[in-house]
Amino acid sequence: MNNRTWMSRSLAGTAVMMLGFTLAGCGGGGGDASGRPENELHLAVYGDASNKVEQAMVDTFNETSDVKIVLDTIPGADYQTKLQTIIDTDSAPDIFFNWGGGSIANFVEADLLMPLDDLIEEDPQLKEAFLPSVFETAVVDDKSYGIPMRGTQPVMLFNNSEVLQQAGIDAPPATWDELLEDVEKLKAAGVTPIALGGADQWPTQMWFQYVFDRVAGEGLFQAALDGDTEVWDSEESREALGKLRELIDAGAFGTNFDSVKFTDGGSPTLLSSGRAGFELMGSWAYATHLDANPEFAENVLGYSEFPAIEGGEGDPDNLAGNTNNFYSIHKDTRYPEEAAEFLKLMYSDEFVQEQIAIGNLPTTTNTEEFLGEASNPEYAKYQFDLVKEAPHFQLSWDQAYPPEATVTIHTAVAQFFSGQIDEDGFIKAMQSL
Amino acid sequence: MTTLATRRQAAPGGSTTSRPARSGASSVGRPGFAWALPATIFFALFALVPLAAVAVLSFTSWSGLGDPEFVGFENWETLIADPVMLKSLWLSLLFIVLGVVTQTPLSILLGVWAAGNQRNRAILSAIYFIPLLLSSAAISVLWRALLDPNFGIPGQLSWLFGDGNLLGTQSGAIGVLIFVGMWQFTPFHTLIYQGAAKGIPTVLYQAAAIDGAGTMRQFFAITLPQLRNTAITSIILMVVGGLTTFETVLILTNGGPGTDTTITAFYMYQEAFQSFDFGVGSAIALVLVVVATLISLVVVKVSGYDKMNSSLEGL
Known part of the structure; x- marks a missing residue:
């Protein structure tokens, strides 16, 4: 079995490459x-x-x-x-x-x-x-x-309104400070403040997209995309990373988010079963909940825009996600x-x-x-x-960059959240793109 | 008795009919090169030619669009300087060692047990066999769901697993991959050992029993030495299998956390088919081929497998 799969794997791998090689030869000429x-x-x-x-x-x-x-x-x-x-x-x-x-x-x-x-x-x-x-x-x-x-799929901050109520939170956070307060209240109430499917990596990236946009405005990422990688080492960039670190260190995502996935229903179930208060997710989360738990989707699921960050340059109405x-x-x-x-x-x-x-x-x-x-x-x-109404709709980072950048971005955001790399490590990874 | 007699009577008549066949065989002689032709062509077409193409590609830069562009040793320089590449080789080695260490004792014990005549043997063997019938992808998806920290086994046994962050730590993720590999491949190696253990002549055990050897003594003095060649075969399969483990890594950990379970085979896939850098991907593939060949050669040399000594010598 081992041997056979090894053979077929290496054969398939090389054959695919070989096939691509010859096909490209034909196609390029045509x-x-x-x-x-x-x-x-x-x-x-x-x-x-x-x-x-x-x-x-x-x-x-x-x-x-x-x-x-x-x-x-x-x-x-x-x-x-x-x-x-x-x-x-x-x-x-x-x-x-x-x-x-x-x-x-x-x-x-x-x-x-x-x-x-x-x-x-x-x-x-x-x-x-x-x-x-x-x-x-x-x-x-x-x-x-x-x-x-x-359809368009903006990323929004979803919540479990019942959990928020029980923790004494009347309305979704409008500012970053309110979000930090809510995290403390939810921790006190004994739930994970924010569900995160860290094993999928792209849900982690959503936090970077918004925090960078709120702190530095849409210009920073656009400059980086256009080739000016120095912006990753700017003051705004470090401030955004500092905000994220503050949130992670506050225990907002719990400790085991790197073992949880959105795609297999792990993180959405945390939210719908009342074991988490918030989840930052694309608009498709509504359909996911409607499919798994219609009653929750219709009566309990709440949603709001990503909070504003005081003193940040980004417009609080800016969006991120899949534009279409x-x-x-x-x-x-x-x-x-x-x-x-x-x-x-x-x-x-x-x-x-x-x-x-x-x-x-x-x-x-x-x-x-x-x-x-x-x-x-x-x-x-x-x-x-x-x-x-959005002045700017930021396409998800991993789609704004060409596909070859995806692995680097995903690894960097995941390692930053798990603490394997610090600000400097993240900046270095993004500058390598 | 009567059947024996009729067979003997029929024998002279039978010999006349078998004579032309025997003379035909002798005219053919030893199998010539032509006999090996189909396999050789197949091997050349599906292994050697692609291998050569990969070797060529490893000196090019190619994203799949347009024609590959020759870049000399650039990909190899990238690889040598790449910390992830070095880490992936160490990880692959670790996976191989842990795989062999965990799977071999278990499959020898199960295989020897399954070769016996116990009443429950057939039923239990059939159950142990089930993982072998499942595809790697299905197994990985299954364990992925079972190991969810909140709603899977770790969520129920928090006294054992803590916060259940198995796949979020390096040791946890490696442990899970080794465990799932063991769960998946032990049945196959059990089957090999079962067949080999069944082939050990019973006279050896009878002689040992007369000399007063107990079950333990028989196992260590007869069964294990007799399984030597089988063990080498099995270990080589584990080594090569461990070196190219892929689906389980892709589905269970996706190489994570970070790059903590990015073994060489997975790294090759990532570079070639996710980052669309077929040049670097091909270079990694070549490294993999060389390493696998070297390890196989070492195992064969060290174990004396190349001499193919029979373990039944003197019987």
Whole structure:
């Protein structure tokens, strides 16, 4: 068994590399539409519950078009790997799902994507029908490469209102000092103040995104992303790290957060079972709770914006998280006009209604008209207003950077929280990007 | 008796029919190179060629987009200076040693026991066998859920596990990985030892019993020496398996906390398929190939396995 898996592992590993090697050789030389299937457009999306809507849009499009769209759903966890492996080959999708920002920066650099500015000139709605803070995420070097195609997912501070009440907390914290006070009250009440799925690493990163934004404003991270790594060693950066350290040392996250995951239901259950007071999480947390414990989601789950930090430069209305997902078009597509036609469906009433029906919150300007149809209109409206009013919507750090930075960022945030590295260690890790 | 007689009677007739077959075999002679051709082609195509390609890739910078770009020894310089790489090799070594030390005694005991004739043997052996039928991924997901600090076993046994932060500390995470590896692979090695223990001639035990040797004495004087070659086989499999443990690390700890369980095989995956640096990933893969080959050679030399001495000599 050991031996066989060893063989198959090493064979599979090397074979995949070998395959990639030869395919790249072929694809690099080709680089035109001739190798692509006739009368077909391939649409690659991240495989999950939202595929229902994508299929519905494809069906709508195929009813009237001679060129048919084929929907290829790729299982979620493997999406970016699979995409990166095929994007420079003849098997590349014509239109594909992405997160904007760093997830497409490499593709733009390798000249694999079609700028959408000409299409936008022909049909300005392709840009104007979407909230600007969201649309900006898929703009690289002043050219637009993506059209928003799912829901926005801002990160919010969720709470268990019953636990807060029992601990004597009347309202979610509006400021950092209030948050520190609440942590003490919750500790006194015998619960973990803040649930954290540290083993997943990205939930830990959410704390950095917000604290850095509140303390230093959105400029610091943008400067770092643009190549000025000195900003990580700035006074603001150290102050942000100091705030985080203060919170960790106060015991806000308990002691065993590095063994807890969000993805397997660990940290959300801490919140819903009343063993934790808060959890910082993306807007999908509502759907997670609704699925596992509907009564809790509807009656007990509370939510608020990330608290303001006194004296910080960032606007307290700034948001962080997944601005939206996007469709980009491959430069080598055989049918650019048809692909553009398909993208126009992304601001149609039908699209907005379908997205809202499955609990997503689209970011078109006409979304507001349909918020009443959401399963929880109040929650949908709260989120939509946050996104609409946000002066800046920071894309998650691990998606703003190209994929090769993810491991470094995730390891650094996790090690900082567990105390394996200090401020200097974190700064050094981020400067290595 | 009657069946024996008929067989003997049939023998002369049978010999005439077997004669052409025997002459045919002698004309073929010893198997030539052609016999090894299919396996050689397969091995070359799926092992040697990719290995060569990986060797080439290790001198390039390639993210999977465009063509690989030749960068000389840059990846190797990066690796040599990389503290995580060195740490991953030590961790891999630690995993191998701990794996062998925990799995070998257990599987020898279970295997020898399972080779006996007890009434409950078949049922219990079948139960012990179950982990072998599960995929590594399923096993990892299962233990991940069981070890949740708040809602799993540690949450119920807080007197034993404290705050249950098993996967959040280096010693805890290594302990969990070794334990899960033991749970998963002991049945396989038990099976090897069971087969080998069954093959030990009973005359040895009968002779020992006449000389007055008890069960313990028989185990140490007969069973263990007779299992020597099996133990070497089993240990080599454990070494190579330990060196390339991957799924359990990916799912249970994701190399964490920090890089505290980032063993070399996992680090290779991380560099190649998460950081999309196929050059460095290939270099790590080559290191892994070299280290695995060296360790196997050392084990074979030290153990005298290459001489293939029969443990049944003199019987």
